[in-house]
Amino acid sequence: MRTRRSGAGFIAAGLAIALGAVGIGAAGLSAAPAKAVALTGASTPSAITGMWAWGNPIDPAVDARGDGQPAFEPKALAAFASAHKLRTVYLSVPWAADQGPFGAWLRSAVTALHRAGVTTVGALGGDPAWAQQPDLAATWTTAALKAAPFDAVQFDVEPWVNATDDQLPGIVDQLATMYDTAARAAGSVPVGADLPWWLEAKPTADGSSTLFRTLLPHVKTVAIVAFSDHAAGDDGIVALARPAATAAASARVPFSVGVETDSPDVAGGPSATFGDDSAAVLEAQTALVRSAFGGLQGYTGVTVEHLLAWQALIARG
Numbered sequence: 001m002r003t004r005r006s007g008a009g010f011i012a013a014g015l016a017i018a019l020g021a022v023g024i025g026a027a028g029l030s031a032a033p034a035k036a037v038a039l040t041g042a043s044t045p046s047a048i049t050g051m052w053a054w055g056n057p058i059d060p061a062v063d064a065r066g067d068g069q070p071a072f073e074p075k076a077l078a079a080f081a082s083a084h085k086l087r088t089v090y091l092s093v094p095w096a097a098d099q100g101p102f103g104a105w106l107r108s109a110v111t112a113l114h115r116a117g118v119t120t121v122g123a124l125g126g127d128p129a130w131a132q133q134p135d136l137a138a139t140w141t142t143a144a145l146k147a148a149p150f151d152a153v154q155f156d157v158e159p160w161v162n163a164t165d166d167q168l169p170g171i172v173d174q175l176a177t178m179y180d181t182a183a184r185a186a187g188s189v190p191v192g193a194d195l196p197w198w199l200e201a202k203p204t205a206d207g208s209s210t211l212f213r214t215l216l217p218h219v220k221t222v223a224i225v226a227f228s229d230h231a232a233g234d235d236g237i238v239a240l241a242r243p244a245a246t247a248a249a250s251a252r253v254p255f256s257v258g259v260e261t262d263s264p265d266v267a268g269g270p271s272a273t274f275g276d277d278s279a280a281v282l283e284a285q286t287a288l289v290r291s292a293f294g295g296l297q298g299y300t301g302v303t304v305e306h307l308l309a310w311q312a313l314i315a316r317g
Contacts, residue, residue: 044283045085046084046085046283046287047283047286047287047289047301047302048084048086048282048283048302048303048304049085049088049256049301049302049303050086050087050088050089050090050120050223050256050301051081051084051089051090051303051307051310052090052092052124052156052258052304052305052307053072053077053089053091053092053124053306053307054092054124054308055071055307056069056072056092056094056105057070057071057072057073057105058102058105062101063101065094065095065100066101071308071311072105072109072307074105074108074109074111074112074113077109077112077113077116077307078109078115078116080307080311081113081116081117081118082116082117085117086117087117087118087119087300088119088120088256088300088303089113089120089121089122090123090124090223090303091106091110091113091121091123091124092124093106093123093124093140093144093147095140095143096143097123097143097144097147097148098144098147099143103146103147103148106147106148107147107149109121109148110148110149110150120151121150121151121152122150122151122152122153122154122192123141123144123145123148123150123152123153124154125140125144125153125154125155125156126155126156126157126158128158128159128161130178131159131171131174132174134174134177134178134180134181134182137155137157137178138184138185139185140182141153141182141185145185150189151189152190152191152192152220152221153182153190153191153192154192154221154223155191155192155193155194156193156194157175157178159174159175165202168202169204169205172199172211172214172215175215176214176215176218179191179215179218179219180218190220190221191219191220192219192220192221192223193219193222194223194225194258195212195215195223195244196224196225196226197224197226197240197241198240199211199212199215200212200243200244200247212244212247213251216248216251216253219253220253221253221254221255221256221300222244222248222253222254222255222256223255223256223257223258224241224244224245224256224257224258225305226244226257226258226259227259227260227268227272227273228259228272229270229271229272229273229276229281230285231285231286231288231289231292232288237257237285241257242292245257245296246296248298249298249299252297252298253298254298254299255298255299255300256301256302256303257293257303258303258305259274259289259302259303259304259305260272260273260274260275260304260309261273261274261275261282261304261305261309261310261312262275262305262306262309263275263276263309264276274313275313277313278313278316278317279313279314279316282304282310282313286302289302290302
């Protein structure tokens, strides 16, 4: 079972099957500005309210699932979340998290993050196979919630990578079943999902709705993934995310907008990520996202993909 999402998955799938549907040509995307001008002052509160945190501090010599990353030690996680006033952290959880050394780490991490002011610590996981085998998602969910007192469960499952348009409705039906199955296992703990912006551009098989809207009744929250390195323009974060954000607001499903900070080779190209920009550019552009969506019902802020890449971006200055 994977514990680190492929940032290129959303990008490659989205470019392949969605840009034409919303009238954005490939040339327009490649012409996106590589750098942007910082527009906000240092004293302005950040628009970033959450992050995906893929990784763990467990020594791989002790447990093969371990990544041995010090940034995921509870004190380090809490310090970073506190410094950036984060309200939501999606913390990656391996398969069978209630077994071996992971339970103690996860419990300590959740507690430390809560003390740091984080209101929602979500158990983050996802494997494309779960879409076709929803009982696996339920099993993972049960173990994750047994391991630590998470406030939510967040799925990052991307079965549409390399899929064709005619396969998408069936894939979305599978995801809906997976979310429902996991929700039964989660009980009172809400289940959310990461979904790409372009699902709102794809109609259902009968044309009565969109694939994005079809999934909204099956989740309690949604992170709208709109990976771009600038807010404005036809290929910017705001234009990409707006239809899905409007749909989520109308359905009264709380939503955040996801942005990328990983390297271009991981993210799907330089125009898809702030990874080759700067922390100042990230702050400036996400402030524009907040300005665009702050008035929509259910908007909870910008979520950054992912902890280690964001820290590397900050370290570069």
